[in-house]
Amino acid sequence: MAFTEPRIRTLLAQAARNAEYGKNAAAESTYRQILSEAPDTAEAWLGLAGVVGGATEKRAAFERALELAPDLPAAIAGLARLDGRPVPPEVEAALAAAEAEKNPPEPEPEIRTDMVEESTAPHVGEASEVLFCYRHPDRMTALRCYSCGRPICGSCAVKTPVGYICPQCRREAEDAFFNSRPLDYLVAALVSLTISLLAGYLIVHYLRGGFLFFFLIFFFGGAIGGAIGRITKRAIGGRRGRYLPGLVVAMMILGVAIPAWPIILAVLMGNLGGLLSLIGPAIYLFVAGGAAYWQMR
Ligand SMILES: [Zn+2]
Ligand SMILES: [Zn+2]
Structure with missing residues (x-):
């Protein structure tokens, strides 16, 4: 699939946001995704240079960005810093100007939907344009989606660190983030x-009850769950899916419920003594399930 220009911009903004939040691996994967579809995107090479680990890879990415956009100030400065050379003053100045343009003084951070909806006439002489939400043509607004540029009202806009985004662009950004394939669900x-x-069988059959057991489960439950999450994620090539974390937790519940089924059945038949031996497995599921869920995200 060929990437459209707005799609590339959405992905670039998403990667920049991840980089800003220190999620370099996620940012790198998005930059590479852009470059695999649109290898001539200088901004993506520049962004990639900022998040890859090795100096060689950084240099290569900066150089590629400069081949595509020879006077990209951030790339010139980045390469100079990488080499320990001073950054030329005119480049510094260009960078400062770009920074100032990127962070203008916030005009009106509060969205007052009630006021926007109530006012019937545009304020005469005001600089800001009067726009109407593309999803609610009867609602006036001053906001635009930072990704597609279309006007959106206060109830449609979702605030992100880089600006307001419309529901459609948000969905697209999420779809780019969730890159799993249908087969991944089966493998996972x-x-x-x-x-x-395996873990459930050991816990249900060999480690019943006892104070030491509960203690151990608290300590090792997280490690076991984390390992289940990591191994599963590796098995599907590190891809993410909207429902994959939930799926893995469901499998962990099955992993305990199947070996514990005779006990569960006995409890359901009224033998409440069996409840005691289900406490440990329940604690395990709680601790390990949380760890696995977190790993799969
Ligand atoms: Zn949008
Ligand atoms: Zn709206």
């Missing part, structure tokens, strides 16, 4: 169920 289910059954 099989891998996580296999390990979860």
Whole structure:
């Protein structure tokens, strides 16, 4: 699929946001995704240079950005800093100017939807344009989506660190973030169920009750869950899916429920003594499930 210009801009903004938040791996993956579709995107090479680890890779990315945009100040400065050379003053000045343009004094951070909706006439002589939400043509607004540029009203706009975004662009950005393939769900289910059954069997059959056990479960439950999450994620090539974390937790619950089924059945039949031996597995699921969920995100 060829990337459209707005799509590239959405992805660039998303990657920049991740980089800003220190999520370099996520930013790198998005930059590479852009470059695989649009290898001539200088901004993506520049962004990539900022988030890759090795100096060689950084240099290569800066150089590629400069080949595409020979006077990109951030690339000139980045390469100079990488080499330990002083940054030319005119480049510094260009960078400062770009920074000032990027962060203008915030005009009106509060969205007052009630006021926007109530006012019937545009304020005469005001500099800001009168716009109407593209999703609610009867609502006036002064906001635009930073990604597609279309006007959006206060109830449609979603605030992000780089500006307001419309629901459609947000969905697109999320779809780019969730890059899993249908087969990943099957692989993730099989891998996580296999390990979860093994862990569940050991916990249900060999480590019943006892204070020491509860203590150990608190300590190792997180490690076990984290390992299940990591192994599963590796098995699907590190891709992310909207429902993958939930799927893995469901498999972990199955991994305990299947070996514990005779006990669960006995409890359901009224033998409440079995409840005691389910406390440990329940704690395990709580601690390990949380860790696995977090790993899969
Ligand atoms: Zn938009
Ligand atoms: Zn709206």
